[in-house]
Amino acid sequence: MTLTMFVQHSLNALTLGSLYALIAIGYTMVYGILRLINFAHGDVFMLGAYFIFYAGALLHLPWMVGVVLAIILTSFCGVLVERAAYRPLRDAPRISALISSIGVSFFIENLAIVIFTGVPKPVVRPSWLVSIIKFHGVRILPLTIVVPLICLGLVAGLLFIVYKTKPGLAMRAISKDIETTRLMGVSVNKIISLTFGIGSALAAASGIMWALRYPQIQPLMGLIPGLKAFIAAVVGGIGSIHGAVIGGMLLGFVEIMIVAFFPALSGYKDAFAFILLIVILLLKPTGLMGEKIEEKV
Amino acid sequence: MKLRNVLLGVLLVMVMAGMAFSADVIKIGVYEPMTGQMAFGGQLTVDGIKLAQEQAPMVLGKKVELVIVDNKSDKVEAANAVKRLIEKEKVVAIIGSYGSSLSMAGGEVAEQAGIPVITDSATNPLVTQGKKYYFRMCFIDPYQGAAAATFAYNNMGSRKAALLLDVAQDYSVGLGKFFKESYSKLGGELIPDYKYQSGDQDFTAQLTDMISKGADFLFIPSYFAEGAIVIKQARELGFEGAIMGGDAMDNPDFVKIAGDAGEGFHFTTFPYAPEMPDMNPVAQKFTELWIAKFPDSPPNANSALGYDCYMFVRDMIEKAGTTDSEKLTEAFASAKDWPGVTGLTTINETHDAEKPVGIKAIKDGKQVYVASIQPEL
Numbered sequence: 189m190t191l192t193m194f195v196q197h198s199l200n201a202l203t204l205g206s207l208y209a210l211i212a213i214g215y216t217m218v219y220g221i222l223r224l225i226n227f228a229h230g231d232v233f234m235l236g237a238y239f240i241f242y243a244g245a246l247l248h249l250p251w252m253v254g255v256v257l258a259i260i261l262t263s264f265c266g267v268l269v270e271r272a273a274y275r276p277l278r279d280a281p282r283i284s285a286l287i288s289s290i291g292v293s294f295f296i297e298n299l300a301i302v303i304f305t306g307v308p309k310p311v312v313r314p315s316w317l318v319s320i321i322k323f324h325g326v327r328i329l330p331l332t333i334v335v336p337l338i339c340l341g342l343v344a345g346l347l348f349i350v351y352k353t354k355p356g357l358a359m360r361a362i363s364k365d366i367e368t369t370r371l372m373g374v375s376v377n378k379i380i381s382l383t384f385g386i387g388s389a390l391a392a393a394s395g396i397m398w399a400l401r402y403p404q405i406q407p408l409m410g411l412i413p414g415l416k417a418f419i420a421a422v423v424g425g426i427g428s429i430h431g432a433v434i435g436g437m438l439l440g441f442v443e444i445m446i447v448a449f450f451p452a453l454s455g456y457k458d459a460f461a462f463i464l465l466i467v468i469l470l471l472k473p474t475g476l477m478g479e480k481i482e483e484k485v
Numbered sequence: 486m487k488l489r490n491v492l493l494g495v496l497l498v499m500v501m502a503g504m505a506f507s508a509d510v511i512k513i514g515v516y517e518p519m520t521g522q523m524a525f526g527g528q529l530t531v532d533g534i535k536l537a538q539e540q541a542p543m544v545l546g547k548k549v550e551l552v553i554v555d556n557k558s559d560k561v562e563a564a565n566a567v568k569r570l571i572e573k574e575k576v577v578a579i580i581g582s583y584g585s586s587l588s589m590a591g592g593e594v595a596e597q598a599g600i601p602v603i604t605d606s607a608t609n610p611l612v613t614q615g616k617k618y619y620f621r622m623c624f625i626d627p628y629q630g631a632a633a634a635t636f637a638y639n640n641m642g643s644r645k646a647a648l649l650l651d652v653a654q655d656y657s658v659g660l661g662k663f664f665k666e667s668y669s670k671l672g673g674e675l676i677p678d679y680k681y682q683s684g685d686q687d688f689t690a691q692l693t694d695m696i697s698k699g700a701d702f703l704f705i706p707s708y709f710a711e712g713a714i715v716i717k718q719a720r721e722l723g724f725e726g727a728i729m730g731g732d733a734m735d736n737p738d739f740v741k742i743a744g745d746a747g748e749g750f751h752f753t754t755f756p757y758a759p760e761m762p763d764m765n766p767v768a769q770k771f772t773e774l775w776i777a778k779f780p781d782s783p784p785n786a787n788s789a790l791g792y793d794c795y796m797f798v799r800d801m802i803e804k805a806g807t808t809d810s811e812k813l814t815e816a817f818a819s820a821k822d823w824p825g826v827t828g829l830t831t832i833n834e835t836h837d838a839e840k841p842v843g844i845k846a847i848k849d850g851k852q853v854y855v856a857s858i859q860p861e862l
Binding site: 189190193196197200201204301305306307308310318320327329398401402403404406407408409411412443444445446447448451452454455457458 | 519522524528650677679681682686687689691693694697710713717721738742744
């Protein structure tokens with residue numbers, strides 16, 4: 189393999205990994221606080237992609253306005269899901285909320301099929317994101333650089349919120365002990381809503397970038413990326429933000445490099461993602477970053 | 486208790502009325518992917534079927550009722566759909582499905598129940614192989630693969646081809662295999678297959694590797710949902726060779742989705758296109774009807790095959806003079822020179838319809854019908 193090829197593959201992997209990382213963060217945040225695996229997260233991601241599509245195709249909004257609107261609408265949906273499907277089950281056994289999340293996932297998918305129809309839709313991309321730059325034989329879409337950068341920015345912002353602000357402090361407190369946090373006068377419901385809002389906003393950002401990278405969207409598009417991001421979150425250590433980012437990147441690189449170095453195995457790409465999951469669970473059940481002392485948010 | 490008796494009586498009358506009513510209807514089942522990654526093809530097919538039913542709503546003096554079930558592009562759902570059509574809806578014949586894997590899943594159920602089925606566009610040979618009750622309105626993949634390989638080698642001058650196969654789809658794997666057989670027989674060199682799974686959206690690793698190996702031609706026997714993205718990513722990564730696909734890439738929305746990257750793309754398809762020269766009279770009528778009903782979206786080969794399937798089933802019920810499944814199956818199997826939109830249809834002993842392969846291309850943002858070819862096997 190030539191250096192040029194390797195760089196090309198690495199760039200592809202970096203972009204894919206960033207997208208997985210952003211979705212994985214949503215899983216990990218909710219799990220960190222509520223010990224709930226929110227299976228509807230992949231579908232919230234899909235909603236983000238559709239909102240940006242309709243903002244452009246139906247409302248003819250300028251690109252940036254559309255992005256902001258899509259993110260706001262998606263977070264609103266995330267908060268709504270929590271209100272309707274998880275909050276009433278807060279004191280029920282954990283398995284009930286898990287099943288509820290599977291129900292929500294099916295509900296959103298089928299609602300999307302009814303509203304958006306099952307036919308995939310083409311996403312129009314701003315031309316500056318897709319005009320190819322050639323650099324020493326490597327072909328770069330500006331998008332491949334922009335996606336990881338935005339991902340980096342969003343993660344930095346998230347870490348700031350979680351570790352440097354009052355709501356962030358409350359989130360971390362809830363993840364340790366809900367009851368005690370409530371006794372301290374923290375409005376637990378508001379903070380949990382905020383967590384879902386932020387998680388869904390990140391999913392929306394990821395959905396938008398996904399739609400730019402793979403410009404064709406359909407109601408079931410959240411299934412596979414959602415599953416992969418879930419693997420990424422577990423591999424990285426579910427509950428840990430750093431872990432989700434590392435897990436997402438690792439998964440992106442494994443998927444691309446398996447095909448790059450062993451093209452004959454390209455049909456088993458997904459199998460390798462799951463093997464990675466099994467190996468990590470066997471060797472380090474808490475995930476790469478899932479130390480007990482790690483603060484869970 | 487009186488009230489309950491009255492209610493029961495009312496219910497009984499309703500049930501009887503329902504039975505009397507249903508005796509005047511002949512039900513034809515349809516199972517097609519209306520959602521999911523094959524919805525592109527399934528919806529066009531169903532529109533074609535519905536258009537045909539509007540044209541010929543009666544058979545044997547009874548009204549035809551279409552029972553349409555969405556198989557969600559999913560093999561398990563496809564088997565369930567056929568089960569439901571046969572056991573609950575009691576249909577006399579079934580049309581479907583777009584997608585060879587879906588047809589194969591549904592075929593097992595229909596075979597056990599002994600209900601005749603005709604698929605519009607499932608081209609994998611295994612769909613009808615060894616089946617008594619399964620038929621098809623289209624050609625099979627050995628034929629299509631040979632046509633694609635011949636066209637690639639002779640007309641496009643390709644000498645070193647790469648393939649990207651969807652390993653979850655029998656259609657993709659099968660068509661790819663037949664393409665390779667014909668291509669290497671012609672003397673072309675093949676790069677080992679690249680693979681993916683339905684639903685994947687990132688093909689950059691496979692395509693980057695393919696470009697580095699110096700392929701001058703890429704064959705993608707993919708479904709439309711992935712195919713357009715593959716083409717886009719290949720062009721973004723700098724692939725300059727020709728790209729060709731199979732009948733599953735035939736879709737009026739192609740240009741909209743693939744954009745500039747789709748320019749010069751070729752695909753094999755069924756012998757119908759609204760822009761094809763010298764259409765037969767049935768095809769002309771179909772094209773006019775379609776454009777009158779859907780002025781904004783042009784018809785394609787799938788809608789034509791859907792139309793043909795309905796008309797075929799209706800005509801065969803008429804010919805058999807009964808809805809008895811054995812007699813109807815016989816009528817299907819002995820059909821000869823039945824005139825359809827996609828040409829004269831004769832069902833051969835393997836239950837396939839022998840028809841020429843059409844080649845289409847994208848030129849200046851428009852679909853053009855390049856040629857009809859009858860490949861040598």
